[in-house]
Amino acid sequence: MTFWDQVVAMATSPLMQRAMLAAVLVGAAAPVVGTFLVQRRMALMGDGIGHVALTGVALGWLVGSWAGLVPNGALAVPGAVVAAVVGSVVIELVRERGRTTGDLALALMFYGGIAGGVLLIKVAGGTNANLMAYLFGSISTVSPSDLVWTVALAAVVLVVGVGLRTALYAVSHDEEFARASGLPTRALAMVVAVLAAVTVTVAMRVVGLLLVSALMIVPVAVAQLYARSFGRTMATASGVGVTVSVVGLVLTYWNDIPPGATIVVLAIAVYAVSAALRPMVRRRAAASDPHPEMADDVLLADSDDECQVPVPAPHRHPNASVRADQVGRQ
Amino acid sequence: MSAATAPSGPDTAPVIEAVNLQVTLGGLAIVRGVDLEVPRGEVLAVLGANGSGKSTLIRSLLGAVPLSGGSVRLFGEPLGPGVPWLRVGYVPQRVPVASGMPSTALEVVRSGLLSGRSLRPPRDARTRALAALDEVGMAARAGQRVQEMSGGQQQRVQIARALVRRPDLLVLDEPTSGIDLPTQEAFVSTVRRMHESGGTVVVVLHELGEFGPLIQRSVVLRHGRVVHDGAPPVARVEHAGPAHDHAHAHGDPPSAASGLSVEVTP
Numbered sequence: 001m002t003f004w005d006q007v008v009a010m011a012t013s014p015l016m017q018r019a020m021l022a023a024v025l026v027g028a029a030a031p032v033v034g035t036f037l038v039q040r041r042m043a044l045m046g047d048g049i050g051h052v053a054l055t056g057v058a059l060g061w062l063v064g065s066w067a068g069l070v071p072n073g074a075l076a077v078p079g080a081v082v083a084a085v086v087g088s089v090v091i092e093l094v095r096e097r098g099r100t101t102g103d104l105a106l107a108l109m110f111y112g113g114i115a116g117g118v119l120l121i122k123v124a125g126g127t128n129a130n131l132m133a134y135l136f137g138s139i140s141t142v143s144p145s146d147l148v149w150t151v152a153l154a155a156v157v158l159v160v161g162v163g164l165r166t167a168l169y170a171v172s173h174d175e176e177f178a179r180a181s182g183l184p185t186r187a188l189a190m191v192v193a194v195l196a197a198v199t200v201t202v203a204m205r206v207v208g209l210l211l212v213s214a215l216m217i218v219p220v221a222v223a224q225l226y227a228r229s230f231g232r233t234m235a236t237a238s239g240v241g242v243t244v245s246v247v248g249l250v251l252t253y254w255n256d257i258p259p260g261a262t263i264v265v266l267a268i269a270v271y272a273v274s275a276a277l278r279p280m281v282r283r284r285a286a287a288s289d290p291h292p293e294m295a296d297d298v299l300l301a302d303s304d305d306e307c308q309v310p311v312p313a314p315h316r317h318p319n320a321s322v323r324a325d326q327v328g329r330q
Numbered sequence: 331m332s333a334a335t336a337p338s339g340p341d342t343a344p345v346i347e348a349v350n351l352q353v354t355l356g357g358l359a360i361v362r363g364v365d366l367e368v369p370r371g372e373v374l375a376v377l378g379a380n381g382s383g384k385s386t387l388i389r390s391l392l393g394a395v396p397l398s399g400g401s402v403r404l405f406g407e408p409l410g411p412g413v414p415w416l417r418v419g420y421v422p423q424r425v426p427v428a429s430g431m432p433s434t435a436l437e438v439v440r441s442g443l444l445s446g447r448s449l450r451p452p453r454d455a456r457t458r459a460l461a462a463l464d465e466v467g468m469a470a471r472a473g474q475r476v477q478e479m480s481g482g483q484q485q486r487v488q489i490a491r492a493l494v495r496r497p498d499l500l501v502l503d504e505p506t507s508g509i510d511l512p513t514q515e516a517f518v519s520t521v522r523r524m525h526e527s528g529g530t531v532v533v534v535l536h537e538l539g540e541f542g543p544l545i546q547r548s549v550v551l552r553h554g555r556v557v558h559d560g561a562p563p564v565a566r567v568e569h570a571g572p573a574h575d576h577a578h579a580h581g582d583p584p585s586a587a588s589g590l591s592v593e594v595t596p
Contacts, residue, residue: 039431167449170441173433174426177491180392180501182415182446228475230433 010253018147019139019249023263025154026199026206026215027245031223031237032161033199034216035230036192039172045193046213048091048106049084049200051113054209056083057134058120065124076134077149080204084197087113092193096186137208137260139249146205153202157195162234168192169230206245207260215241218267222274226281240270343406344369345499345530346391352399353383353390360386362554363400370498373521373531373544375562378551384534385423385503387551391532392420392501404499415445419497423504423534425476425484435479435487436472439463442491462494463487466516482513489520500524502533506540514540538562 010016037045060079069075087109094105121131142150161168171178171188179185196216203212223236248263346368353361361383368374376384389395391402393409404413419442439459443451452458463469466486476484485505492500505517518540524531525544538545542562550558 035431164449166441166451167444169433169437170444172431173438173441174422176389176394176422177420177426177488178441178444180389180394180418180420180422181442181444182393182411182413182418183444183449184411184446224430224432227432228434228473230431230437233432 006254010250015142016249016253018142018144019259020246022139022142022147022150022206023245023249024242025151025158026203027241027243027263028238029154029157029161030199030203030212030215031219031241032234033157033192033195034220035223035234035237036161036168036172037196038217038220038224039169039230040189040192042091042095043217044103044106044213045088045091045196046200046216048109048113049088049197050204050209050212051110051117052087053080053084053113053197053200053204054117054131054134055113055120056080057131057209058117058124058126059083061126061130062120062124065126077146077201077204080134080201080209081198084200085194088193088197089190092189096189133208134204135208135210136258137204137206137211139206139252139259142205150202150205153198157199157202160191161195164188164191165231165234173230207263211260211264214264214267215245218264218271219244222267222271225271225274225278240267244270343403345372345405346532347403347406348391348400349402350400351387351390351397351402353386353395354398355386355395360554361390364551364554364556366391366549366556368530368532370530371525371528373525373546374533375538375541375545375548376532376534376551377536377538377548377563380536382551383554384551388501388503388532388534392418394420411446415447416443416495417498419492419495419500421485421488421492421500421502421505425481425488430477432475432477434473435463435468435476435490436460438476438487439472439490439494442494445495458494459490462490465493466490466520467512480510482510485509485513486516489516493520497524497529499530499532502531504534504536506535517541518544 034043034046037043056079057076058079060075060077063079064071064075067075091105091109117131118128121128167183167188168191170181171183171185172192175185178188199216200209200212203215207215219237219240220233222240223233227233227236244266245263248266249259251257251262251266252259344367346366348364348366351361351364351366352359364387366387376388378384386395390397391404393402393413397409402409405417407413436456436459439462440451440455442462443455443458460469460472463472466489468483468486468490471479471483476487479487500521502517502521506514509517521531521533521541521544531544533541533545535541538548545562547560548558548562549556550563
């Protein structure tokens with residue numbers, strides 16, 4: 001069999017076609033949501049939701065076995081969707097109430113989600129092996145009905161995330177200004193949280209709950225290195241997400257390696273190479289603008305050599321300590 | 331404030347109408363029973379020492395801080411979705427802390443075209459955002475990351491974000507604290523243009539400074555209450571004279587204990 005024959009065989013395999021479609025959609029949608037999460041400084045939110053979704057999977061399993069459904073796991077995905085949405089809303093509410101306890105709430109979700117999942121799956125008569133497919137993904141077992149769900153949910157995430165991107169950007173960039181513009185900041189924050197929850201459950205089959213967040217965040221980290229604008233960061237991240245998902249999937253066609261882990265390792269490799277190459281690319285760009293003007297913030301007009309005619313201002317509170325502090329943080 | 335006699339209605343109502351405004355943050359009463367009415371076309375300065383509640387007052391007027399009592403009407407409409415938010419331009423005191431996510435000046439200004447009624451930017455958003463950046467002398471930097479700009483330049487981007495919607499009410503929170511001269515000029519000329527075109531301006535200040543000639547009325551806050559409402563007060567004698575060398579070797583004065591830096595003339 002020639003190489004070309006193998007490619008044709010792969011492309012015509014219905015299993016591979018389904019897996020490929022799922023990979024493309026998840027690879028495109030996850031970084032869109034990830035961009036907002038990174039901007040809101042909630043890069044780990046996907047992980048928290050993923051852990052909670054595991055309890056949802058086990059709960060779905062438990063309900064399925066009580067109801068006597070033929071495959072016990074029939075309700076696993078709906079269970080995961082419900083648990084993920086509830087978990088994301090709770091995380092968002094905690095963040096809104098008091099910012100300082102946000103990471104503590106996430107930690108509680110992490111541990112509670114995993115422990116609850118392992119405990120409940122045992123109660124439901126399953127084993128930890130049943131959870132493995134959800135924890136680490138099983139894209140090669142995507143069934144036609146799974147695919148319908150994946151396509152529909154990924155389409156929702158893409159349409160809402162891209163359609164409302166300016167509003168979601170505004171809320172994440174400067175929440176106070178957004179509130180003073182009459183934007184429904186709370187509802188929009190919830191939109192981001194629910195989008196993240198939906199993405200987690202969509203990507204669950206592709207990369208697994210434990211690695212979902214990587215597909216949301218790592219492409220954004222890559223894009224952030226080079227992109228100038230928010231819009232371009234999002235588009236680049238989406239492109240990186242699709243590329244690593246498809247390449248990772250193709251690699252697993254020829255090698256017996258787990259697809260989810262392969263995709264994530266690829267994404268991290270892309271990040272490592274991009275970060276290593278960045279100084280060279282940046283240095284060339286720097287020739288045009290050597291000074292990223294940061295100096296004249298703290299000093300006042302009196303010592304500003306750009307301004308030749310300093311207006312005598314007898315009384316000015318520079319708040320110098322505060323401003324210098326801010327510059328330091330940027 | 332004198333009793334409101336203006337007939338109600340969206341176009342004759344005062345631009346800002348606050349009655350017995352109360353704000354409690356973290357269990358502390360920051361704003362305690364402020365009544366404030368700002369008629370159309372007025373340039374109002376809100377003065378007071380650090381920690382007197384100036385910023386909290388104006389943020390609560392715009393709904394950025396929840397009220398614990400009293401009521402606010404903007405353009406005759408109670409705070410909420412009914413307010414014509416695109417007529418309100420707000421320039422916050424602080425530039426938001428960078429999240430590491432790149433965004434260009436153009437993107438920041440474009441976000442100023444959104445409101446509760448329009449969650450998507452209009453078609454001509456780019457043109458309008460560029461025009462607003464041009465007004466503050468930042469058009470050449472439209473495509474630059476705001477994270478790479480100086481504090482003053484970021485402030486000017488924030489002015490552009492407020493101006494892009496062509497507001498009838500402009501609210502500036504401490505525009506003079508620690509900024510470079512071009513930015514201060516951008517603030518003053520923005521206020522002047524707003525005033526000349528019949529707009530209303532509320533500006534929070536430590537001292538009148540270069541805004542002095544433009545200010546028509548001042549409200550002085552002390553411990554969250556209005557202690558003066560009327561003509562702009564003069565600064566304390568020891569601060570005012572040209573001989574006064576105002577060197578701040580120290581940092582900000584401790585907020586709660588310090589007195590007013592503005593003398594109220596009886």
